[in-house]
Each structure stands twice: as C-alpha cells, then as structure tokens.
Amino acid sequence: MTSTVGAYRLCSMNAGIQARRQIAVLALLFLMVMVPACGNNPYPPESNKVIAYTALGEDPRTLDPAQVSDTTSAEILTQIYDALYQNAYLDRPYKVVPALAADYPVKHTFSENVVEKGITKKMTRMEYTFTLRDDIYFQDDPCFPQGKGRRVTALDVVYAIKRLADPAVQSTGYWLVANKIKGIDAFFKKAAAAGKADYSQEIEGLKAVDDRTLRITLTEAFPAFIYVMSMPYTAPVAHEAVEYYNASGRDGFSRHPVGTGAFKLKSWKRQHRIVLERNPNFRAEYYPLTGAPGDAEKGLLDDAGKRLPFLDEVWYSIISTAQPVWLLFLQGYLDTSGVPQDQFDRVVTKNLELSGDFIKKGISLEIASDLDIYYLAFNMRDPVLGKNKYLRQALSLAYDTDLYNEIFMNGRAINAQGPLPPGIFGYDPLLKNPYKTYDLTKAKELLARAGYPDGIDEKTGKQLELTYDIGSDSTRAREVAAFDMRCFEQLGIKMKLQVNTWSQQLERSHKGTFQMFSLGWVADYPDPENFLQLLYGPNAPPNPNSSAFSNPEYDRLYERMKGMEDSPEREAIIHKMVAIVTEECPWIFSFHSPSYVLRHAWYKNGKAHSISGNYKKYIRIDSGARRDYWRHEDKPNLTALICGLVLFAIILAPAVLIKYRRRRR
Amino acid sequence: MTESHLKIAIRRIRKDRLAVAGFLVICIFALVACLDCIPLPVREASGIRWGRTALDAAFNKEPEKSYSPPLADRGLLNRKEFALASRHLLGTNNLGEDVLYNGLKGVRTAFVIGIVPTLIAALFAVMLGLFAGYYGGFIDDLIQYVYQVLSSIPSILLLIAMLMIMERGLWQLCVALGVTSWVGLCRLIRGETLKVKNMEYVEAARALGASDARLIFRHILPNVMHIVIIEITLDFSALVMTETVLTYIGVGVEPGTGSWGRMIMMADRELANGIWWNLSTASAFLFILVLAFNTFADTLRDALDPRLRKG
C-alpha cells in the first residue's frame, strides 16, 4: 500500500492539466462525431461530364493486347483497342462485323504442292485479303511526333501479329496463329534461337500489300479465322508506342495502351480505379440501325444512327469483395451489377421476374446465357475409367444436374446435353443425351454391366474407389466436390477427394494422373470449332483436351468440319460428332451458365453479350436521373447520431460528478 | 514451481470471483471440446467407420436444404419455402447445417489452435532459451542471431509461406503458428534463465558437483515454467483470433474442420440480407471464450508472478 495521501495529492494537482486534456479529448470526439454529415457518396463532385460507373473484381493484369487472356483485362482492353472486326452488339446469333476493316475479307482457297521428306503432299491453303478503312487513326499520345496520333496502316496489323510470335513478349495468343499463318512458326523459332525477334524479317503468309491491304495465307482452310481477326490479339499496334514505353525509365507498354477504339486510358491507380476517357481521334461510327428481334421494343434502337460514343468517361472501380459491389449498386453508385447468389431470393420472384422493390427503384433485369460449358472430365488415359464406357455412362446417369442447379445456380443454369452452348452454330435445342437424365436404376444396371455390381469389383471383391480432383481449396470447390461425390456414392462407389493447388492440378492433368476433374470452357470466339477442339485427339494435354479423349472417327469429322463454312452439311457433321461424344461419355456435361445483369434506369442501351468487346461506346447515361436517385437515397440517419451522443453523455456523467465531488473535498 | 507456490496461486485465484467464473466457462467449453474428441463407431456396409464423435451424436441434425432463422419451422431456398425436418435452436446456414452444431464444432478447433502452437513454440523456446541463458558465449550469440533473423521476418508472411509448403490442415496450422511465434517466449526464457542461473541454490548445487544437464533440467527449468504457463494463457485469445483472421484471408483451416473464422467469413455477406444468426453465433462463441480466458489469464498471471508474491 503506497502513500495514498501523497499519491492523492499528486493526482489532484494533475487535475488542472488533466481537465485541459479531457476537454481537448471531448472536443475532438465531438468533432469526430459531428463530421458524419459527409454521407455515402464515394465520388468527387461531378462536373458536366457524362460518366458511367462500373466495378471490376481485380486489376487487369496487363493492357498489352498480345498478353491479355483474362476477362478483366479484356474488358478494359477492348474499349481501347479496336481490331479489324468487332462483335455485332445487338445481332443474334453472334457474328462479327467490320470495325477497322472496310468490309468483309475476300477469301480464296487453293492447293499447293509441298515437298516434305521427299514426299510431295497436296496442302490446302486459304488466303484472306483484308482492306482497311482510310479514316482510322491512333489516339494522340506522347510516343508520336508532336503527340498526334498517325494513320493506321496494314503494317500495324502485321506488327501486332509478329508480336504474338515474339517469345520475349510471352504472348498468350500465339496459339491462335501458330501452325495457321504460313511462315509464322519459322519466325518464332528463329526468334527463340537468336534470343531476340527480328521484326524486319518477312513472314510469307503475312503481307501488307499496301497501306490499306493486308494479305494473310493460312496453311489450312479455316473459315473461323475471321474471328481471330476480331480478337484484341490482332488489333493494330503502333511500334512507336511499344518502343517508347518499353524504353528504360518508363513503365512499359503493358500499362500505356495506344489504340484506335472509342476510349483511351486516362488513369490507372492499382487496386483502386481505372478511368477511360473519350478518344477524339475515334473514327465516325454510328449506332446500329437494326438488331435482334425484340430489341426495338426494349428501346435498344432508340439511338439508331447517332454518332458514337455517348459517354465522356468510364470509371471502373476495382472492388475485390462482392458485398461492397452490391451495396454500392443499391445506393446507385454503380450503374450495373450481377445478382449475388445469396441475394437471389430478394431480387428475383417465383416467376423469375424482378421483385417489386427493385422495379420501384427503376432497376431492370436481363437474364442471358453465356457461351460456355461446364463439365466433369474423365481421364481417358486412366486404366479404370478410360476403357470402361459403361462405368462412365453409369456415373453420368447417377449425376443429378437439376439438384445441382437448384443448390448452386439458383435453378437458372441450363442443363447441358452436349458440348455446344445455345447461341452457337450447330447447337441442337432438341438434343437429348440419353445419359443425362438422372436415373439411378439405369445407372446401377450399367454399373453392373461395367463389372462393378453395387460398386464392388466382380474380379477382386473390393469396393471400387475413385478419386475426385479439385484445383483449389476454396469453400465453393469443396462444396461442389462434396455434392458430386455424394451422387456417385449412391452407386456404392467409394469416393476420395484430392485437393490440389491450381498448378498441381495442371501438372496432374498434363501427366494424366487424375481420374475426374471439374472444368469449364468459355468461348474465345463464336464458332463451334472452339468447343469441339476440346475433344480432338491431338489436342491432349498440355493442350485443352484434358480428358485426352481420342476417337478416330471424331477426329476425322473434326478435321473436315473445321474447314467448312456454316452450312447444312457442316451442321450434320457437327451433330454426328456430338452423337459420338454423348455415347462415349468422356465428360459428364454439367451446365451452361446463366448471366444476370441488373441495371439502373439511367443506364441506356445495355445488352448482355457473352464475348468481351467494345460495347461501352453504345451506352448512354441520364446523369440527371442518377443525381436525383442519389439525393433520394443518401440520407444519413441523424436521429441515431443524436441518441448516441446523449447515451455517451449519460455514461460520462457519473464520472464527472465524482470528480467534482472529490475536488470540493 | 513447487507445491506451496501452486497453493498460493490457487488461493489467490479463488479470491477473484470473476476469474473463477472465467475458469468455469473455460471448463464448460473444454468439456464440449472433449466430447468432440471421442470417436464413436458407425456401422456401415464396408465395416466400422470411426468418423463420428460424441458431439456429433449429441447435436448433429440432418442438414436442411438451406437457410432458416432460429426456432423457425420453415426455411427459404430459391424463392420457395420448404418445411424443416427438425427444430434448430439457432437456425441453419446457407447449406442447411445447424448453426449451433457448427458453433460447437468450432470449440475443439479453438482449443487446439489456442494451446498447441504455444506448446510447440515452447518446445523450441525452452530448449534454446535455456541453452542460450545457461551456456552464454558463442552459443548464446548464435541462438540470439537465429531468433533475431526469424523475428525480423513478418510472421504472417512466414506463416503463409509455410502453409504453402505443407498441406492445409489444423495440425499443420498449429505447427506453422508455433514455429513463427517461439521467438518472444525464447527471449523471456533466456532472460529468466540468466536471472535464475546466478541464484544461490543453483550455485550450491553446482558446488556440490551437479552436472550441467542436471542443473538445467532439475533446477532451472522448473523455475521458468511459470512463464510458459502464463504465455499459454495469454496467447490463447490472440491465437484464436488469429485463426479467424487467417481463415478470413483464406489461409486458415481446411473446410472440413469446424471453425468460427469460416462462419464469420461466410456470414459477412449475409448480414445485408437480414441473416444475422450465423455471424452472431460465431461471434458470440468467440467472444465468450476469449473473455473467459482474458479474465482468467490476468488473475493467473498475477497469481503466478513472483514479483507480486510479497502480497
């Protein structure tokens, strides 16, 4: 027990200094608490600019068109870089229309005699002649003399494609042109050997005949090549930009895009925000005059014939968690949003329409389906699964896609019957895969025929054990795996879960040491070849045919179909191929994913499109309506604040009273 | 720590009623955790499986289809109401699992995470701290260098790197946490060893010809153990909270294990939906256990601290 008297006197003398400090603290707290009049608005005060506000889940990895492979980067890149062709915005089924090109290309198929190892073979070649418009310019940028963007020529397209074949660029798009453009592999090999690419080296099949004419020779008949010319990989690139920004001391071309699109990059703050602004050098382009059936009624043709783009700026906020995106959308600070799975019941009614509260706020809902396929791949190289067709069919019949749909996809996914999604040429809406209806009895029958009655191996008497691989340890992946395994366990089979990291999974897939693994594929371009190549024998890992499915008849039909234009014959061949795949069952086809888009009333001309593209130029925003909405929504709750202050004062009161009592004593 | 010290400590603790209350709460939680450790056999077609625990037998209910509020009799999935198979005291989560059951499953994880890493850390720390303090000189410098280097590396990054090497799992997480946190304890033990080393009874024992090992383990070690015990109780809350943060970031326990961190991670999205029971249960369990440990740990530390022994 220390000297209480002394300490007491000590502390009572502190009172003066203490009181001052306490008042300062109180004043500060008061200030802190009164400030919340600032409210919810996260944007700086608006100018007269017309701005669209959207969200991205993460930073784009790169804005170099040769390196872009993920959807986030593609979303930004496609607004800045235009290629020779672009995806038609309103038309369905999906097709491409000229963008930088003046018109569709002239195609010319011919045969050539090639001598290989002393044998003369007759090879089919296809030659494309593209004509560019004469009014296309790069955006203004410091990399050009006097900062003025120059005219785009065919040489810029040649340069862009050469970059794909430059090993130093590490392009993710080389596979699209490798083995297709004549002479490009030689260019790549030479560059790899020399350690540096020589851009002055000519590529035989890639010639700029003059400023406006580009001639590309393919080593096979490949009509879908026009889609390749609509992808950002083949967008014209200015060599001045690459040289300027890759010079030491500057941040690199991947962060300074210089394109020909409707927008250009204004600023990019990592993990915060990307701002695009209107490109004054954009060519004269107008809103389409026609669209798909039903577009006029939805008001999508109201701006027909008007000059694009309508927006001055586009703001992409980078928000990595889903919750703030949803909340900001509800408050009106984001113009569009998807529907988070856990919000589904609030947003969508029993009849799959938008619920009343949302309609009252002026929000609209669009439900579309994506060009993709999600499936469970069996490893055809596996000794147990690969040779046993009945086993695979049995597993397919035991899989309850509809229940999966209910639980994980809110019931809106499309139960996939085959590898092609709706909206693509060759899709058969009447296709009924006999092994896709959930039928446990038939599954057990087939299992018995496979040699495993009730899941027990006839020959060894042991229970059949299968391993299910997942490539990530997320909760979602585990939940899906648990569901899938439960389906198969109903047959009496023992299921084992193998958790890998994504890189481990790729390795196992490459080596063929897995048994089954869930995958998805999103279309690169709207041609059925892009999906059917996933089952083409020679495309075994490391290429996308993860099952290593190899059927000679299928392969033969594929090679034929690949070189054909869309026609009834092509459709017939595709149906035959799909029939082979549904019977052989190398995959359990799961679903095609639905996409939900919610839009506020002031966001005009929005239409869901499965392929990333330059669609922001069609969007119009009614800024006045948006400002009204903000004013209406953003009302800080002052009553609660005052209650809080009163409560705080009440708590503090006894302490203050005691202090005064002591002081007086 | 000799017997009389223990008795003094217990007497002191008993005086503080809050601490006793805390201790009782801890015992209740420990009981739940123990229940979860007893495996029960389940007869299956392929033989006997030892997957269920006593806790499962007591509390596990069949999963429903989806969400339901506490004590409700109907749940909601995809705009359709569905009837519930049984009453759930605290409702069900998005997969239809009973929330109370999930909360109770997390107790064992909490205890394991709260205690085991410190034990593992203590293993390294005591060994190295004793040797460093006792032998001094080059060994001391070497051990100090090692733990200076290790403590300079931010523990969260070290933790994540280790978890990338090993598979995910509760015990791997304990090892990783233990390995990244032994430094502080080692410093304390080294300091205490230095103090105790020069005390009279140790000098006496040395004069009587006791070997180094005997001195270290029979004389010095018992007198530094109280630090370890204090450390275990002090670190418990911090470790349990760390687990929730790590799970939130995505590097915590595997999804099969019960974990309050996982419940919180899934639940923050649900709050805006009006689904409060999942988050509240996990938070409440966490809060009560941590509070109990905090009140008990304070008193325990005061009781065991030799400096306050003058009373």
Add this chain to the structure above:
Amino acid sequence: MLSYIVRRFLLAIPTVIGVCLVTFLLFNVFASPEAVARKQLGKNPTETQIAAWVASHGMDKPMFFNLHREKDGRLHPFDSRFWNHMRELVLFQFPESDYLHEKVTSLLKQKIGPSLSLTVPAFLLSMIVTLPIALFIAYYRGTYIDKLALFICVILMSIAILNYIIFGQYLLAVVFKYFPIYGYDFGVGAWKFLLLPVILAVASGLGGGVRFYRTIMLNEVRADYVRTAMAKGVSEEGILFKHVLKNAMIPILTTTVLSIPFLITGSLLLEIFFGIPGMGNLMINAINNHDYPVIRTLVYIYSLLYIAGSILTDISYTLVDPRVSFK
C-alpha cells in the same frame, strides 16, 4: 552517440543477410518454375513459351554456383539463383511483379501513401484518445470507476477485430449512412473514406491500449522514488508528475516506436474491407495470385522495417533515459 548508431547499424547487417537467406530458402523450395509459368501464362501456353518464361525469370539457372561455361569460354560462377536473389535484395534492385507486370518499386511508391494516410491518423488518434483515458482511470484507481473501466476494457479487448469491422461497417455506413461504404480517393478527398476505418481502428485498440497504459502508469505511481519524494515533502507535484510520466514513457516508447515502421505496412483487414489501395492490399493480392516477386520483396522490406524499428527503439531509449548508456 553517432558511433553508437553506426555500431547498431553495422550489427544489423548480419541479420539482414540472414533474412535474405531465409527468404531464398523459402521461395525456392516449392512450386516448380514450370507450374508457376503455366499459371501466369494463360490458356494454352506452348512448351517453348513456358521455357522462355522460366528463362526470363532466371529460374533455369543452377541453385548456388553456376559452373556452366558460356559459349565464349567465360565463367560466371555467381550467376546462380542464390546470388541473383541476394544481389537483387541487397542492392534494392527489386524485380517486376509477375501478376501486375510492373516494377515492385513503382508499386510501392503508389501504395505507401494510402497506407500511411490510414495508419498515421489511426496511430495519432489512438494515442490522443487512450492516454488521457488511461490517466483518467489512474486518477480514479481503486474506486468503482477503475474496476468498471477495467471490466469494460477486457470486454472490448475480447471482441474480435473482425467483428468491429463487420458490424461497424454495417451499422455506421450501410444502415445509418454516415460514411461511404467503400473506396478511396487520392489527394485531399481521401478524408471522408478514412473516417470510418480510423474510428474502427481506434475503437478496436481501445480496450487493450487503455489497460496497457493504465498498468504502466500505476507501476510508476507505486514506485519507490515517488514515495521517497513524497516523504521528502517535494511540494511541486507538477514536477513529480513530470517524473512519473517521463518514466512511464520508456515502456510506452518501446511499444510505440517499434510500431512506427509498421505504419507503412498498413492494416491488412481495414484495407481489404474498405478498399484502401495500400500495402496491405498489395500483400493480400500477391498472396492470392502467387505473385512471388512481390511477396519476396515485401518480406524483405518488412524485415528491414522491423530492424529499423528496433534500432529506433534502442536509440530512443538512450535519448529518454539517461541511465541507459551507450553500451
């Protein structure tokens, strides 16, 4: 004094080298370079592309000593993964991020600002709020206010920081609409985004901070020299008060100065929840994307900061407490 500082720095060098060694071991033990390359290269990388990626990152070189003779007969024994790694870190020639394709130094320059704008106000406000409260409670020690306050502190400490953030954000931003939910603005406009995170940071540290400072102050008040001074009848309690506070500053300093370098590293959870593009956010994204160059560099930098912090603490000890000499 200067020689002391210099000596401390020199002593820190072996530690820094040790850190570099440990990070090298850590980051070269797992994930084969091919797997990392495949992850970073997108959909259909060809074998040649993978090989090119691995080569450009120097991962195909031998581990410790390069005894492979070049075409021109020259030998570069120190062109190995280990020595390149050491050189990179020690000379501050940081690499480029795999995922963001940007030099780590430039990323750091962008991220330090936002982190500081959050942690510095939180730190200062925390001091301003908790110290007076601790003094206040020390003034009333022994009374029911002291006991009540202690109890409240323990309760506040027992609430997980995640709960503070989740409930705080929900209540104050979503329901009551006082603050923006999420986001940031560079420059002066940042203040309205920082209010809520700073308040939550202070609130969550309140319990522990007040308890800690209270303990320190009470320790000083009970000390012998105070009793002696009282007995001597030193009238100027103000001076006594100064002595007490000054002695209390030593343990206070230990904790606060040590944490100053960490102001730069930012608060992970707050940055994630409120979308503040700082160092914490950078670290989390690097971890999720397996962006090894960034993680390596961050580990090194954080270690340097820690070492700097401990040197600062030692120096401030000598400044504040004349008893501690320059040994």
